Amino acid sequence: MTxxxxxxxxxxxxxxxxxxxxxxACTTRSAPPVLRVDIRxxxxxxxxxxxxxxxxxxxDNNDTVPITLIGVVTADAGAAEVHETMQQDGMAHMMPxxxxxxxxxxxxxxxxxxxxxxxIDVRRALAVGDSVRLRLKFxxxxxxxxTVPVKTP
Amino acid sequence: xxxxxxxxxxALLVGAVSLAACGLGGDFKGMAVDPPREMPTFAFTRADGxxxxxxxxxxxxxxxxxxxxxxxxxxPTTLADWKRVRATLGDKAKAxxxxxxxxxxxxxxxxxxxxxxxxxxxxxxxxxGNAGTTSRMMDAFGVAAAREPGTNATGYLVSHSSxxxxxxxxxxxxxxxxxxxxxxxxxxxxxxxx
Numbered sequence: 001m002t003x004x005x006x007x008x009x010x011x012x013x014x015x016x017x018x019x020x021x022x023x024x025a026c027t028t029r030s031a032p033p034v035l036r037v038d039i040r041x042x043x044x045x046x047x048x049x050x051x052x053x054x055x056x057x058x059x060d061n062n063d064t065v066p067i068t069l070i071g072v073v074t075a076d077a078g079a080a081e082v083h084e085t086m087q088q089d090g091m092a093h094m095m096p097x098x099x100x101x102x103x104x105x106x107x108x109x110x111x112x113x114x115x116x117x118x119x120i121d122v123r124r125a126l127a128v129g130d131s132v133r134l135r136l137k138f139x140x141x142x143x144x145x146x147t148v149p150v151k152t153p
Numbered sequence: 154x155x156x157x158x159x160x161x162x163x164a165l166l167v168g169a170v171s172l173a174a175c176g177l178g179g180d181f182k183g184m185a186v187d188p189p190r191e192m193p194t195f196a197f198t199r200a201d202g203x204x205x206x207x208x209x210x211x212x213x214x215x216x217x218x219x220x221x222x223x224x225x226x227x228x229p230t231t232l233a234d235w236k237r238v239r240a241t242l243g244d245k246a247k248a249x250x251x252x253x254x255x256x257x258x259x260x261x262x263x264x265x266x267x268x269x270x271x272x273x274x275x276x277x278x279x280x281x282g283n284a285g286t287t288s289r290m291m292d293a294f295g296v297a298a299a300r301e302p303g304t305n306a307t308g309y310l311v312s313h314s315s316x317x318x319x320x321x322x323x324x325x326x327x328x329x330x331x332x333x334x335x336x337x338x339x340x341x342x343x344x345x346x347x
Contacts, residue, residue, distance in 0.1 A: 045225070045229050046272055046273075047272075048268055048269070048272060051222065051223075051269070052222070052223045052224070052225045053225060054225035054226050054229065078306060079304075079306030079307075081304065081306065081307065083225070083226070085226045085227055087315060087332060087333070090314050090315065090316055090331060091297060091312050091313065091314055091315065092224075092226075092227040092312060092313060092314075092315035092332060093301070093312040094224075094226070094301075094310050094312070096303075096304065112226060112230040112233075113226065113227065113230060113332065113333055114226075116225060116226050118225040118226075118307065119225070120223075120306045120307055121306075153229055153230075153232070153233035153236070153273065
C-alpha cells in the first residue's frame with residue numbers, strides 16, 4: 001500500500017497566494033508602448049551663440065514600412081539640416097542628405113564622423129546641461145519631437 | 154580657392170600620405186613620417202594683437218589640425234578627442250601645444266578661431282592667418298581644402314584634409330593620425346615624446 005500526499009492547509013495557502021501574485025503581475029506589468037519611431041541616445045555639441053552645432057541620435061523605425069526623414073525643424077537654431085560626413089583620400093566632405101531612408105524594423109545611427117544634424121546659427125550658446133528641441137519630419141507627413149541634451153563632447 | 158590650387162594641394166596630400174605610409178609602424182602608433190620632416194615656422198596674430206608662432210620649443214611637441222568653425226562634425230570630433238588626450242596625459246599635457254588652424258580665414262577671424270578652440274579646452278590655440286600664411290602652411294603640411302556649395306542656411310561648405318599632425322619639440326613633423334584612427338594613438342605617441 002502506497003502512501004498518498006494529502007495537501008495540507010499550508011500547501012493550499014501557498015498555491016493560492018502564488019496564483020494570485022501571478023495574476024496581479026499579468027494585469028499590472030504591461031510592456032511599455034512601442035513607439036512607431038523611437039529616437040534614442042540623442043545628444044548635441046556645445047557651441048557659441050550664432051555658431052554651428054551638431055546633433056546625433058539613433059532613429060529606430062518600429063513600423064512595418066520604411067520611413068524617410070526629409071528634414072529637421074527647430075526654433076533653437078537658424079536652420080537644421082541632415083548631413084553626412086564622408087572621408088575620401090584623407091579629405092572630409094560633407095554631403096546634405098535631404099531624404100534619409102530608414103527600412104522597416106531597422107535603426108539608423110547618426111554618429112560622429114558620419115550622419116548628423118547640422119544646427120546652423122544656434123540662437124544661444126549651448127553648454128553642457130542645456131538642450132535643444134528638434135522636430136524630425138518624415139515623408140509621410142508625420143513628425144517626431146525630441147529634446148536633445150547638450151553633452152560633453 | 155581655385156581648382157588649380159585644390160589639385161596642387163591634393164598632390165601634396167598624396168605625397169604626404171605616401172611619405173607617412175613608408176613609415177607605418179615603427180616607434181609611433183600613428184603613421185610615422187620617416188625621416189621626420191623639418192617644418193617651417195608660421196606666425197599668427199591673435200585677436201588681442203599678440204603673436205603665436207609655430208616655432209619649435211624645447212620639451213613642447215605640437216599637435217595640429219586644419220579645419221573650419223562652421224564644421225559641425227569632423228572638427229569638433231577632433232577637438233573633443235584632443236580633450237581626451239589631455240585628460241589621459243594628466244599634468245604632462247601642459248607641455249603640449251594643441252593648435253587648430255582654420256582653412257577658412259574669410260569667415261573665421263582670429264577671434265572666432267580662438268573662441269572655437271578654447272570652447273573645448275582653455276589651453277587649445279585657435280588661429281586664423283591671412284590668405285598667404287594659410288596657403289603656405291597648408292602647402293607645407295600637404296593639407297588640401299576646397300569650397301563646396303552649401304545651402305542658403307549653411308553658406309559654402311569646406312572639404313578639407315582631416316588628419317592630425319604631430320610635430321616634435323625640434324620642429325619636425327613625425328607622425329600623422331587619419332580621422333577616425335583613435336585618439337589613444339596620439340596620446341601614446343605624445344606620452345613617448347614628453
